Amino acid sequence: MMIEKHEDHCLESCSNHSYMKKNWLGSIMFPFSALLQQSEFSDQMDVLHRAEIFKKNCKTAFPNRRIITTVFNDEGIQILVTRYIKALNPPQQLLDIFLHDSNATLDLIARFVSLIPFMPDTSDENDGLDIWMTSERCINLAIGNREEHAILLCNFFLYFGKEALVLLGTSVLEGHVAYVLTQEIDEYLLWNPSTGQCHKQLDPFCTLQSVDCLFNDKNVWFNIQHNNTPMAVHFDYSKEIFWRQLLPKNFQGTKAQSVQPEELIYSDTNKNMVEDLRNRIERTLKCKMMEWRPKYPTRWNRQCISILRQILPKLELGTGSFVASEKESEFERLLQFYWVTGFPIQMPYTDTQSIIDAVYQTGIHSSEFPQTEFALAVYIHPYPNNILSVWVYLASLARHQ
Known part of the structure; x- marks a missing residue:
């Protein structure tokens, strides 16, 4: 700040005297990226708020059905479950075994995921308050919960260009489970990450008892069909009469970046x-x-x-x-x-x-x-x-x- 001294030549008889001065105090710069980040943060908070309301409405309509819209990442930040879905590469060792049999390769990859040990079960009353690891940490630590196994298998299938989603439901033998749903040309397949087994929708030996919720990298869908057994469910989640979606079509909000890495790096076993x-x-x-x-x-x-x-x-x-x-x-x-x-x-x-x-x-x-x-x-x-x-x-x- 600059102050200048001026002599006052006003007569002593003057009753009023005023000055106008302009002093430079400094400057503040607002980077455009900071403003953009603030806007993105606001968008994400709006989406999280929408997700909370969406979950409450779904639970009010069907109290016994499972739905997870948000979880906490390993940094303690609440995020949408959609950010965990991204195409990731399986180990090259698995890809080289059945070079000319894609179905056998998919079965082997499902088996590989099933061999990763499972964390002890926790109370399912904490749905939405869980901490989920990325697929990279799940592989490196060689352990994961049910949802992390399903996410890993889903991401592997996406690597092959499959139409894949994570399915939340219940099983006769395992209680609350997470499966992977893949859409084939003329049928839907249900993959159990804990066993590596694949079942057709009408397979009577599939232990999946209910289909409650689906999610991929774009959206979360809640099953509002009266009968939610796998054999009776219409899996066409584009039909609003069967599935209630979290984010509306053509949603204009900022798409958040995936928490997954660009690729997975594997180490050899001794x-x-x-x-x-x-x-x-x-x-x-x-x-x-x-x-x-x-x-x-x-x-x-x-x-x-x-x-x-x-x-x-x-x-x-x-x-x-x-x-x-x-x-x-x-x-x-x-x-x-x-x-x-x-x-x-x-x-x-x-x-x-x-x-x-x-x-x-x-x-x-x-x-x-x-x-x-x-x-x-x-x-x-x-x-x-x-x-x-x-x-x-x-x-x-x-x-x-």
Whole structure:
């Protein structure tokens, strides 16, 4: 600020005297980007407010149906669920296995997602207050909740150009679930991320009990059909008579940027570590078998163990001829002398105790016939980012009399 001194030549008899001065105090600049961000923030707040009202209205109409419109990201910021949907690349290792069979590749990708361990279930009363990880963090940490699994699988399908959405509903066996809905030429398919299984809409073996809500990167749709069982639902979410949508058509609000990265980077799994783990699990299970049979000797049939070790790697990729002809002949010769009882167990790797519990629950160790022999084989198939598929084949053999 600049102040100038002026002499006053006004006579003492003057009763009034006034001055006008202009002083420069500085300047303030408002970048256009800041104004734009402020406008975008205002738009997002309007959308979040709309989402809250939309959810309340839907719950008022159908209190027992699930709907999630907003969640908190890992920075504690409330955002629309639509920002989690974006096409993302699966591991190249999976894409190279079935180069000329796209359906087999999709099945394998669904299986890969199912092998990522699940977080313990939390109360579903917190819908809308949950914290969701991005697909990148879900892969890197090798863990996720039901919705994060479904989002990851949906994003993988979008990478292939599929018309895919996340579906929220309930299951007979699993309670509240998140599936992936894909639209094919003449049908809709329902994918269960926890098992990797795909069901057609009219499949009676699908455990999905209700279809409550859909969302993709553009919108959220709430099912207002009286009958919300999968077989009866009209999945054409463009029809307002069946589905109530959060954002109106041709919505002019600013489209928020996705929270997902441009692409996913994967790390290789150490195969030596996997082999050490396999040996450790196999030794532990054999010791447990003897502990569970304190009154009887535990004899191992080496021939059967060798055959089972050849079978398990083929089961992982679901190839048709899972046993080579030579091994098949060996197994048939074995059946000429023994009654063989057993089956393979497959599960994602979380810890050794979970595998021990699964084997114990089969009850195969409880045979009281003193001449019973046993066969045990363990195989671990490594996927990127230390995601492991564990196979255990346990069998009991009783010699024919």
